[in-house]
Amino acid sequence: MEEKLSRRVGSWYRGATGVVAAEKLSGGASQETWRFDIVHPEGNFGAILRRAPDGHGAAPSRAAGLNAEARLMQLAFDASLPSPRVLHVLTPEDDLGVGFIMQRVDGETIARKILREVEFADARPRLARELGGVLAGIHSLPGTQLPELRRMTAAKELDESERDYRNLNWPKPVFELALRWLRDHDPGPPMEATLVHGDFRNGNLVIGPDGVRAVLDWELAHLGDPMEDLGWLCVNSWRFGEIDKPVGGFGSREELFAGYEAAGRRVDPTRVMFWEVMGTLRWGLMCGGMMQRFREGPDHSMERAMIGRRASETEVDLLGLLARRGS
């Protein structure tokens, strides 16, 4: 890896003489993430490679694709949103498959640390509002410059959820109740379809003591209802125990909405609630999907198996949303 990167680094990073300290951070069958340092006379520069190795270029149906991800990150960076700068989009000459190289942003992505460690104490109370502003910025990125993305509606998302649920072939009355509720409360097409990040939550946000430093992982980006991102961010699964702070365990919906509206966009709280219910169900279905992949291989890992037993967390949360009991 270092050799391949070193061979071409001079062509996309001016003055670079090589690449060191390449280390694979994560890798599934279809995508890998590597960290490495670009060697430069003025000092080394931290970088990240996201790539689909040769022969694994085909993206799953929901994924935007790595070239689209690179384009979106660059657009976000250009709009002064917290985003890594994209340094290079891979070409056939790189001989590294499909993907891109970006600046490595220092900070923390692990929610439990961000929610508990003292170095983030000053940032935490500000994050809900700040994230509202970042989302408003993402939703305001000019449609004409966006790459080709799939178009989603509440109705399509519901159809896919129902199909995924039926595929599990395991009766879950609470999921049935949620599907029914979602059908009955489908808000219809949004006033304005915008870019939707699709996975804007703890884990995909780089946070520093100064606040949000980068939004990562645009894999699920699509065009649709901007309120989807706000609802997904409020799903209980990303609060990591801080259940009275719906926005990622950081703060209130009101703070999120205020940050969003201060950046010049309107919030529709009814739609946000719809997408929070949808998001909770979707995460439950994703837990089930990972269990299926454990069963069918090739990833026969214990972690995948155990995630199947987290679907019930979303059931208690769905009941909390739809059938709240007296306090």
Next chain:
Amino acid sequence: MQDEPTPIELTRAVADFLRGDIAPMISGHNAFKLRVAINILDLVTRQLTLEEASDAKEVERLASLLGMKGSVMELNRVLAQRIAKGEFDLSTTGLAEHLWQTTMDKLAIDQPNYASYRRELARDKGT
């Protein structure tokens, strides 16, 4: 009839050994994997301990809700269908209470430390 020790005693003994004797010896990614393995054994132990009684009560509730007899799987399939068709909803007498109890019984095995489960549990106990 099988002899003792019971499966519960066996899984618990293995989990205790891994937790007490092996975990302190390893680090890094394997320590993470070991934690997952211990969590799995703990879950299996909880299921072996709790499932029979909670399933029996669930079947009892389902039989009374649906007015029919059957296995826990059969009755859950019927309930799921009735909700999907709109024949049962939250205004159906006893449905919300049944779903809450059933879900709480799942969490007691799957993820007893999940914060929203613990809050509901405290509510049940009136504390």
